[in-house]
Amino acid sequence: MQDLLFGFISKYISLTEDEKNAIVSLDIFRSFKKGTTLLGEGQKSKDSYFVLKGCIRVYYIIDGEEKTTAFYTEMDALTPHCVINNTPSGYFISCVENSLLLISNADMETEVNNKFPKFDTMCKLFSAELLVKQQMDFDEFKTSSPEQRYLNLLQKRPDLIQRVPQHQLASYLGIKPQSLSRLRARILEKKS
Amino acid sequence: MQDLLFGFISKYISLTEDEKNAIVSLDIFRSFKKGTTLLGEGQKSKDSYFVLKGCIRVYYIIDGEEKTTAFYTEMDALTPHCVINNTPSGYFISCVENSLLLISNADMETEVNNKFPKFDTMCKLFSAELLVKQQMDFDEFKTSSPEQRYLNLLQKRPDLIQRVPQHQLASYLGIKPQSLSRLRARILEKKS
DNA sequence: TAAAAACGTTCACTTAAGTTAAGAAAAACG
DNA sequence: CGTTTTTCTTAACTTAAGTGAACGTTTTTA
Numbered sequence: 489m490q491d492l493l494f495g496f497i498s499k500y501i502s503l504t505e506d507e508k509n510a511i512v513s514l515d516i517f518r519s520f521k522k523g524t525t526l527l528g529e530g531q532k533s534k535d536s537y538f539v540l541k542g543c544i545r546v547y548y549i550i551d552g553e554e555k556t557t558a559f560y561t562e563m564d565a566l567t568p569h570c571v572i573n574n575t576p577s578g579y580f581i582s583c584v585e586n587s588l589l590l591i592s593n594a595d596m597e598t599e600v601n602n603k604f605p606k607f608d609t610m611c612k613l614f615s616a617e618l619l620v621k622q623q624m625d626f627d628e629f630k631t632s633s634p635e636q637r638y639l640n641l642l643q644k645r646p647d648l649i650q651r652v653p654q655h656q657l658a659s660y661l662g663i664k665p666q667s668l669s670r671l672r673a674r675i676l677e678k679k680s
Numbered sequence: 681m682q683d684l685l686f687g688f689i690s691k692y693i694s695l696t697e698d699e700k701n702a703i704v705s706l707d708i709f710r711s712f713k714k715g716t717t718l719l720g721e722g723q724k725s726k727d728s729y730f731v732l733k734g735c736i737r738v739y740y741i742i743d744g745e746e747k748t749t750a751f752y753t754e755m756d757a758l759t760p761h762c763v764i765n766n767t768p769s770g771y772f773i774s775c776v777e778n779s780l781l782l783i784s785n786a787d788m789e790t791e792v793n794n795k796f797p798k799f800d801t802m803c804k805l806f807s808a809e810l811l812v813k814q815q816m817d818f819d820e821f822k823t824s825s826p827e828q829r830y831l832n833l834l835q836k837r838p839d840l841i842q843r844v845p846q847h848q849l850a851s852y853l854g855i856k857p858q859s860l861s862r863l864r865a866r867i868l869e870k871k872s
Numbered sequence: 873t874a875a876a877a878a879c880g881t882t883c884a885c886t887t888a889a890g891t892t893a894a895g896a897a898a899a900a901c902g
Numbered sequence: 903c904g905t906t907t908t909t910c911t912t913a914a915c916t917t918a919a920g921t922g923a924a925c926g927t928t929t930t931t932a
Contacts, residue, residue, distance in 0.1 A: 548819065548823055550823055555822070555823040557818070557819045557822050557823065569812050569815065569816065572808050572809075572811070572812050573809070573812055578816075578819075579819070615807075615811070616764050617764075617765070618811075619764070619807070619810075619811055619814070620761050620764050620765055622811070622814060622815065622818070623761065623814065624761065624770075625818075626749070626814070626817075626818045626821070627740065627749045627770075627771070629818070629821070629822065630747070630749050630821065630854055631740055631742055631747040631749065633918090634918085634919075635918090653878095653879070653880090654879075654880060654881095655878095655879070655880080662822055663919065663920085664919075664920060664921085665879085665880070665881090666880090666881080666882085666919090666920080666921080666922095667918080667919050667920070668880095669880065669881050669882075670881090670882085670918085670919085671918090671919090673881085673882090674918090825888090826888085826889080827888090845908090845909070845910090846909075846910060846911095847908095847909070847910080855889065855890090856889075856890060856891085857909085857910070857911090858889090858890080858891080858892095858910090858911080858912085859888080859889050859890075860910095861910065861911050861912075862888085862889085862911090862912085863888090863889090865911085865912090866888090
């Protein structure tokens with residue numbers, strides 16, 4: 489299972505066996521059952537997550553309604569706002585599936601960075617990449633209709649459509665579940 | 681005019697007179713006329729922008745239509761994607777107003793970082809803050825309707841509504857200019 | 873495993889945004 | 903300074919999403 493992690497890291501930096509062992513010895517792998525809430529609205533936390541297996545979801549509750557804004561699957565990393573600006577979280581994070589996560593916090597990161605300076609290099613590269621990806625996602629969302637967004641998702645993350653409940657997916661696309669059903673029927677009709 | 685810059689920097693770190701002079705001597709202030717295109721689609725660039733005065737805009741051209749995704753005004757910073765991942769830009773950047781900008785590139789930044797290590801501290805703080813802000817903007821956009829977005833903008837950036845053409849604003853809100861006109865009329869009606 | 877809850881789809885109706893077009897107002901330009 | 907271009911608004915019509923409700927299916931869970 490750790491191979492997943494080291495495969496991911498190798499995209500940015502190369503690690504010696506010693507370094508790998510040091511990381512493993514941190515004992516930061518945790519598994520959670522489907523439905524587990526990792527972070528609640530209003531809570532503070534110092535933890536960041538890296539998904540090794542499974543799927544986690546970020547959602548708000550606005551007027552009693554869930555609004556899903558993000559799904560994180562294998563090899564995705566999530567650092568909640570509250571970690572960065574030390575304020576109560578505005579949203580919930582929960583497991584869509586049974587998931588194996590890597591959980592890190594600032595203390596642990598500085599410790600690793602001190603031992604292995606190149607780790608800091610990786611973090612910088614990774615966060616720059618993340619910023620760009622996030623910006624591109626935002627732009628894509630803004631510049632397309634719900635139907636286009638759905639078709640895009642079908643291309644880019646086809647797995648999500650299978651593994652995530654439709655009503656969460658609808659919310660993620662910015663529409664109601666009924667509209668997603670209709671939209672899908674419309675697309676099927678066009679094809680034929 | 682530089683006071684604007686140093687006032688901004690003082691939110692993150694404190695600078696000596698020597699350090700301020702070193703920054704000024706870099707000669708990185710540039711002014712541009714309204715309508716100037718700073719970056720075109722398909723171009724590569726190494727430059728980042730910091731707005732001291734004025735307003736710049738990011739937009740795509742999709743099916744011959746402008747899609748505005750961001751406005752940057754006083755004390756906002758913009759690092760285009762192409763700078764980070766060294767690929768051709770997917771969008772345009774142009775000046776909505778006559779603008780005074782600070783233009784920096786990676787070479788200059790490493791130079792300054794070497795001379796003044798605390799500058800690096802500021803950059804990290806600043807980019808973490810930016811990431812959070814961007815994420816929050818995205819979430820807000822996703823979880824609200826065009827009308828709510830407009831009302832939000834009215835609260836948070838009332839100046840934008842005055843200084844930016846309506847059709848660019850409409851695009852920024854994810855709707856057509858005609859819909860923005862109608863939406864505003866609807867809001868006025870509700871008030872009375 | 874039986875009852876309850878959650879989920880997905882369909883339908884009819886409502887509301888809001890897209891589209892096309894026209895005309896008035898403002899800005900840009902020679 | 904007048905002309906041209908761009909911008910903004912309004913209107914009528916079309917299209918798609920929101921809403922409320924019904925109903926069958928799947929999943930929970932007691």
